[in-house]
Each structure stands twice: as structure tokens, then as C-alpha cells.
Amino acid sequence: MTLARAAGNARRTIWATGDGGVEIIDQTLLPHSYATRRLGTVADVAEAIKVMRVRGAPLIGATAAYGMAIAADADPSDAGLGTARDTLFATRPTAVNLGWALTRMMARLAGAGPADRAALAWAEAEAIAAEDVALNAAIGDHGLALVETAYAARGGTVNILTHCNAGWLATVGWGTATAPIYKAHAAGIPVHVFVDETRPRNQGASLTAWELGEAGVPHTLVADNAGGHLMRRDMVDLCIVGTDRTAANGDVCNKIGTYLKALAAHDNGVPFYVALPSPTLDLSLGSGDEVPIEERDAAEVTELAGRTADGRIETVRIAPPGTPAANPAFDVTPARLVTALVTERGVFRPGELKAVFGGTLAA
């Protein structure tokens, strides 16, 4: 099935099936095949987040919310919900949307009796998913103005560099970093995207390249190390990335390698934008140094998976047997390297975050 078929689900990456489960796009199979997968138990949901069948901060949050609805169907007691919450919270540590969604679900269900909880939980999960689509659409509208400014300055195709996948696959719909790109493309502004491959899991090569291709947005896949060279050659008008957790001082935690792109952008006077919906803000953290960084399996670094010429999916080793490898999955870009944050409420400097969002978000 292609994106055109997925668009039949209003371009959503997760949807309730109406029979006590949800359907997701299994992102571990992309770009080689598009398949959906049913999640019908809390264990299914936890596994899907952990092995990254669903990934990207907003989608992790929405999936966990549906996981709580599945839990409320099975055992709506306080103990049952508490166990489900703990199981889901333990899946991945860095994206704050996970804890945010679980806290919101628990708060919604706390005041209700067990008999009412399942219906409330499905409605709340649905609200979280629908809100995500709306927040990202608003990010797209605000970010579009930045692309328009770059277009006016360049007088031709706007070249945008992005890292990892902060696209519609990383959210319920639109994407964060890609929302302005999709809106610009739809508005007839010529855009071209440099897609970082994003080792070690290659979310750029396998997911961003796939979804931009499906949407007809011109793009070029580049090795992670190419960004600095492209920026020095004036081949990048702006960078835009997503984030898994942004601290109160505007430090941005995102996929490993983001920091190096921000350094290169700073050195070359290229604007470095970070797109985020407010559930990705963690105003309880004074700085990015406090963000828990996920350490993943070293095999993701020492091995590569791909499709052979005859269509088989194979994993091959690229390092000598027994090579020690480290795999920090995220890094922190200091606020001083971030030109602006593109949010659903507008475009702000990192230092403005607390004033804009502090009154309305739990700190």
C-alpha cells in the first residue's frame, strides 16, 4: 500500500479499529514494504514503541495514549491502569511526549469510576491524536512564513536540510519539521530537501526519503557527514529538524547528529529551526543537560539492514567481529545554536519559550 492509500486514513499513522485495538503503519518495514499492524494489547503497544514500529516523539505519545485505552478495556481498576502506565513508560526514555500522554490519560481517568473509564480513555486518546494533527498543521502555517522569506531571499528553489524523520510518520499527521515543507510545496514554492541518512537507524534514508517521495517533494539523500560541506557551498537556505524534548532554556534534544548540523549551520550563517508542538516541551528541566539520553543496542552501529537485488531483507556486519560500539540515540543542541523554535503558537527565540508557554503548561 502506498501513501495514497494511507491518505484514505486522513494521512494518519495510527487509528482506532473500533474493536478494542489500533492499527499502525509498521515503520520497521519501510521503505521496502508498506504494511499496517494491529495492536490489541498493552504488550503489543509497548513492543511496537520499543522496537520502533512506531517512533518519533508525537507518535510515541499518541500510541501510548491508545495503549491506555486498550488497558482500560482489559482492566480499568487503579492497579490495572497503573501497571499499564508503568509498562508503557518504560519503553523509551527520551521523548517527553510519552510521559506527557500517560500523565494526561491517568488524570482524565482518575476521577471516573472503573465502569466509565474505557469510553473516556478511547475518547481522550482520540483527542490527543486529533490535537497532534492540528498542532502540526499550525506549525506548518507558521513555518511556511520562514520558507517564504527564504524564497524571497534566494529568488529560486529553497534548499532545506533536515535530519532524522520529523515527518508525518513521526507524528499522527503532517509531521513537525516537514509540515512547513508540505505547506510550501502545496503553495507552489519550489522546495528541495537534503535528507540526512541519519545513521545508525537511517530514519532519513528509509522514512523521510520515502514520505517525501510519496508526496512528490523534490529531495536528495545525503550521507550524514555531507551537511557541513553543503552549507559551506551555500547550498542550504535553512535547516529544520524536530525534537524529542526541549528544555525551559531552549536547549533542544533530538536525534544523534543534530548538534553537529547546528554547529555547521551556525558557522555558515544558515538559519537553524526546530519545529515542535507544545507537548514536546519539558519546562520542568532547566537545561538540556538533564534530558535522559537513550542508549541503544550496539548492533545498530556495527550492522546494516537493507534489501538485496533479489528482494531479500538482509542484515550485514560492517565492523570487525567483536568491535566495541556505542550507540547514544540523541544529543542536545544548545539554545545558542537555535535560530528559532516553530510552534503551534508562532515562531519564537529559545529564550522566549518560558514566557510564552510557562503559564499554560505544567512545569
Ligand SMILES: CSC[C@@H](O)[C@@H](O)C(=O)COP(=O)(O)O
Ligand atoms: C516530530 S518527531 C521529532 C523527533 O522525535 C525526531 O526528530 C526523532 O529524533 C525521532 O527519533 P526516533 O528514534 O526515530 O524515535
